[in-house]
Amino acid sequence: MTDARYRLLDTIQDLMSNYLLDACPDNVTWEDFDPDIDGLRSSVAGLIDKHSRGVVSTAVVATYLVEVEFFSGDDCFTTVVYTIDASTPDGAEHHALSMSLDSVYNDPRIPDLSRAATARPMDDPNKPI
Numbered sequence: 001m002t003d004a005r006y007r008l009l010d011t012i013q014d015l016m017s018n019y020l021l022d023a024c025p026d027n028v029t030w031e032d033f034d035p036d037i038d039g040l041r042s043s044v045a046g047l048i049d050k051h052s053r054g055v056v057s058t059a060v061v062a063t064y065l066v067e068v069e070f071f072s073g074d075d076c077f078t079t080v081v082y083t084i085d086a087s088t089p090d091g092a093e094h095h096a097l098s099m100s101l102d103s104v105y106n107d108p109r110i111p112d113l114s115r116a117a118t119a120r121p122m123d124d125p126n127k128p129i
Contacts, residue, residue: 009048010094016041017101021108048098061085063122066096070105073112078105083122093117 016037024033031038066082082099086092096117100106107113 006048006091006094009044010098013041013044013048013098014101016044021106026109045098048095061087064089064092064119065122066092066117066119068096068100068103068115068117070100070103070110071112071114071116072110077110080105084119086119089119089121092119 020030020034020037020041024030030041062085064084064086066084067079068082069076069079071077080100080103082096084092084095086095094117096119097115100115100117106115
């Protein structure tokens with residue numbers, strides 16, 4: 001899978017998740033609110049995971065510690081750390097951002113919610129990016 005295709009899948013995943021976060025009432029599950037979009041979102045997540053497994057067999061893979069920061073406006077209110085196997089730091093960051101969509105901190109009630117990711121190689125987690 002090309003990098004462009006992976007970025008497209010990641011963008012589609014993010015758009016569908018953001019739609020569900022914005023449109024779905026708090027007391028309704030995504031599956032009940034829009035089962036078609038939720039099903040497509042799961043299918044895209046599967047393709048992203050399949051791509052990640054495929055990369056392992058064809059590229060040099062490293063393990064990264066990826067910090068995903070959650071912001072309300074300009075204020076970071078928490079950081080979640082993921083351990084990701086990927087061929088590039090960008091790939092690790094994209095995968096961690098996708099995973100962070102399922103975090104309890106990815107809450108649509110938080111004003112001006114945004115996320116940012118920073119990957120560091122596991123062999124030297126203190127190394128600046």
